[in-house]
Amino acid sequence: MSNSSKLRWVGLVFISIAVSLIIVDSTIVNVAIPSIVDDLGISSTEVQWVQEAYTLVFASLLLVFGSLADRFGRRRMLLVGVVIFVVASVAAALAPTGGLLILSRLVQGVGGSMILPTTLSLINATFRGRERGIAFAVWGSTIGGMAAVGPLLGGWLTTAFSWRWAFGINIPLGIIIVVGVLLTVAESRSDRAERIDGIGAVLSVVTMSTLVFGLIEGRTYGWWLVDTVPTLGGFTWPWQLSPVPIAFAVALLGLVSFIAWGLHRRRRGRSTLLAFGLFGITSFRNGNIAAMVVSLGEFGIILALPLWLQFVIGFDALQTGLILLALAIGSFVASGVAGALSGRVAPVWVVRAGLAAEIVGVAGIAVVIGPDASWVPLLPFLFVYGLGVGLATAQLTGVVLADVPPSEGGQASGTQSTARQLGAALGVAVLGTVLYSSTAGILGASLADQGIPETQSDQIVSSVVDSAGAAIAGLEASGQSSAVADAAKEAFSDGTRAAAFTAAGFLTLGLLATISLGSAASAPTRRRDEAEPSDRP
Known part of the structure; x- marks a missing residue:
């Protein structure tokens, strides 16, 4: 193996660490949330916004920075x-x-939206043929593994020190990434990159932000008529x-306008934020649909569990992280399995096997x-779920980008990352709403059955x-009746x-969506890919 070839694989390590930075941070926060609630006194709606502020900006800007990276340099954008x-x-x-925590998470989302699509496009431009499949398997399995290592690391930091160290850990990781990428990753850009579509960028941000706002705030402000009057500063x-149905209407109008504007620019031969031209590639189009639906189910359970x-069960943050380690082990096992299957088994079948495992898990x-559940039976299901995440994530990325020319890698990877993050944002919003709405309804009914007055019941x-x-x-x-606390535990468990069954339903839809991939992803190897010229300078 030549020195340049070795350097590419070392560079992949630092690219994967960069992915780990944003994934670990997202999952660390999940375990740290209870401590943040206790320390800062944030509400359940703010809990969702701590997650969604990051995911919302992340998803909204992926397309913009994917295209900017093609034009100004992918390594530069990553750094x-x-x-x-x-x-x-x-x-x-x-x-x-x-x-202020939510505001900081918004800015983190800006940085994350620069990192993720550039890691994908760098891999797409650097590796070919079977090596690309292995590289994507490493990248995807890193996401799956870090999604569970994050809770373990966050649990330890939160328990031994403070939830604030869950964010502080990003400082040494960031230094390692910057130094490693500068030494091992070559710059790449597309010769065909054009001026960014500013109007399309604004429309995409408006569409995403209003949609997620409506999904999160519906249970607070009312889905149709006002339940709680919104206030902002001196405005009532x-x-x-x-405002929720208005937000949904704006989101729908924004989506229609975004598509119409993009098609208009494409007819005039100008660049578009979304890779409309690439949707003519069957594997790219159908793979993105499947990726979005799958992400709806994958991320919600990590919020609720x-x-x-x-x-409810009474574990501390470290114990919670240790339990979720079973998910990480499953993802790391999937890393070896996905690498071994690359080039031997059709990627779409690996994706389907992964989704089936996720559904079972x-x-x-x-x-x-349940309110009296043991942690022991959780472990095998978490392992199976992690195994499925590792298999499906790695190979689905390969399926989506397999037929995309490297010169359009930034825009293509930005599009598929946006599909995933859109699904993740909707998943957290929808499953969070299912969690809290179900808890409220079940607990209210239980307290009414106990004969507790409505006013007191509403307060509880x-x-x-x-x-x-x-x-x-x-x-x-x-000192209240133990029956009240027991009812609260039962309701939150229900x-x-x-939320978990809803996630399983979304994953089932994702599995059904892979049927549309058909023969587009059936070839275990792609010889034409090996012959593609690199767009690296």
């Missing part, structure tokens, strides 16, 4: 993204209020109609969840839901179970 991400992490670690919402383990988790329900479950411990310690 700038890492620096922004680390600076925002410092701000998050020092945040004195929930609002003046109408009976909730740590809350349930800590606030998530449904199994839903079955064993609000305290449990608004605290994302943190108030359950207070109910046990307050809400978590409903």
